[in-house]
Amino acid sequence: MLAIWLLTFSLQTFANRLNITVIDENNKPIENAVVYINESLAESIEKVVVIDQVDKEFIPYVTAIRRGSAINFPNNDEIRHQVYSFSNSKNFELPLYKGNEFRPVIFEKSGEVPLACNIHDWMKAYIYVVDTDKFDLTNSEGKGELVNLKAGQYEVLVWHPEQGADVSESLQTVTLGNSPQQLKFTLAQTPKFKAWRAPKGFKRRGY
């Protein structure tokens, strides 16, 4: 992440950028929202991204990649994990494994890919595949930025896992000149059901 940030920072002197804030209806910042330019670039493997499995959790929770990229799923736990997704973008399964048994998985289709482990219900992660190289994830303050933008008109979209409406409804058009611009997204969140987590502080209800 630091590498990406350093890269974008170094580029900002050469081109313009968009500073984006994503908040919910209660004016609270939304973390882990994917902000990106609505365009259709050809797929390309830019790099292999890693989604780690540590202490029965996927890390990070949300990962945004350019279509065609590959993700490696190393298992750093003592126990075996399984990785699956029934998403339309990528329906796949990595049967129970340890360490780094499998080759990275390539994501050829844009869209959301919820991930889970079939033996740990709470283990959950999201991959969001985009058709652009200009995308970012909001931080804990709900802020993200799109850099290296030449002057012109852009369509900007936001996606995050608990988004209530279709992603297209978030679309905002912005005309960028020579100076950086601010862009603000307010998103409705659907209630997020808790999945039952067994080992940590699990108490049976009602018995």
Added chain:
Amino acid sequence: MNKIDHQKSQNQFFKKWFRFKHFRSRIIVFILILSLPIQLILFLIIQNANTVTARDNIDEALQVTADVFINAIAQRRDNLLGKVRALSADYAFKPAAHTNDHKTVLSTLLSYQQRADADVMLLLTMNSDIIADTKHPELTEAPFYLPQLITQATNNEYGEADMIDFIDGQAYLVVAVPLFSPHPSHWIIMGFKLTDEFSLSLQKNTKSHVSLLFNSKKPVVTGNHWQQLSSTLSDAAQLESEQALGKFLIAFNHNFDLVLVGQNFVSRAIKIEENKQGHFVALLQRSLEQALLPYQQLQLVVASVFFVALLLLVTGGIFIARKITRPVTVLTHGAKEIEQGHYDFTIDIDQEDELGKLAKGFNSMAKGLADRAKVRNLLGKVVSPAIAEELLNKGVELGGEERQATIVFCDIRNFTSLCENHDAKQILTLLNDLLTRLSGVIDQHNGVIDKYIGDAVMALFGVPIVDKQQAQHAVLAAIAMQKEVSRINNELVYNMEISLGIGVNSAFVVAGNMGSQTRLNYSVIGDGVNISSRLESLTKYYGVPILVSDTTKQLCSEIAFREIDTVRVKGKKKGLTIYQAIAKKEEISAIEARKTQLFEQALVFYKKQQWQDALIIFNELLTKNPTTKYYQIYIHRVHELKRHKYNAEWEPIFTHQEK
């Protein structure tokens, strides 16, 4: 007025119902009136306490049942949720669900439904559209028919919901759980039919009847608002329960009585769940009769004690009453004996109490009465019964009072010569017999014997008991006495001829007890007594059986008299006219009447000193009745008087020389 009438009728009521013929009944009724209410109150208190305790027990038990029931429902929901939750996490299910293919999903659901032993299972999209429904296999792409379940789940932090509701008219416990894959992608719905088994399993744990009912806001098919869903009651009781509940407003979580098929059930209703159509109610019931069963034994014992006590009381009452009434009966019998004059009757009651004292007193009283009767008897023999009565009533006191009395003197003529010719014993027998019979005659005519003076009898009439016809009674007694003597003579028992001379006089005399303080005699004194005695002695002279004074004659309207003479009584200037008593006027014969008429005519001549005229009649009378002594006396007297010249101052009063 009404008040008085009311009181009267009340008194009559008490008199009618509380007038006892036997003391025993009174005591028993008294005991019963005292003890019955107390016993009855005790019995009722115990019965009430039993019922209260039984109700308390039921109350407690129903509270426990209610707790168990609520717990059981929660447990059941958790169980069901657990099952569906497990299913939603089943990795094998997820790919099947994600096919979103109606037939594949339906098939999967049927398999899982069987595995979970559920009655219905559905898979919905997150938008509540049915993908497949095991109860309606053809149904797909239609909105879910229990939208409120999804609404409830959406508002839950885990996305879970459970509720009781109807599917095709049958009650189900349904749950909804999201399918995480890992994002919530579908709703899984599972339902369990609420059958009698559900109630039975609860009854097994709580020993109470458990019914599940739906109280609809709109009347259901039968017109009733209540519908039985499951119950441990009999079908008949269920039907009655539905109808009974419809009739009154139920207070939830409070006990109320419900009579079903003749049994009283203490019932408690608990609201389980409410929806737009109405609410689901659990009805928990326990039979009051069954709860009272252990107390019936106690009640039986109490009732037995009650009856035994009653029996003892009545027996005791009878015993006590008998103890009291037996002496009373003996005393009553004794009083009757005394009343009949059996004074020697004594009562034997061996008791130290009041009744024993009463018996002793009674015996003393009887002895006193016996003594008194003895005295009275003796007195009656010594003195005349009337005098005896007077003495007993007025007391024996010296002194007297002036009273009109008629005194009768009776004497046996020639008693001295009679005595000379017969032995004393014979005379005494005769005398006793004669005096007894004469006394009887005197008694019959209301006279009393004053005294016997040798062969003479002095009798009183008009004293001590006032008698307005005393003179007539006395004269009639004299006539009867003469007849009695003729009868004795005719009986020829004594071989001697007895004749009586009787003198009767009425006068004011002093009557009373006379004599000394220690020895006294009820008698009369006065001139009249002497005159009576004098008249008796004159009977012999004139040869007539009965002589009465003018005073007596005036008082006897029913008796025929014949004037005999006018005599001078000692100390009196006026002469005393004396009469022979002949008979009752109605009984007088024509000859006797003629004789009286003639004699009295002669007396008129005699008083006028027409001696010749008088003599003619006297002689005529004597010729016809040669034995009549006073004819001879007058003939003799007229011959004497004829010798003297007519004397205007002559009084026709004869002075007897003898005493």
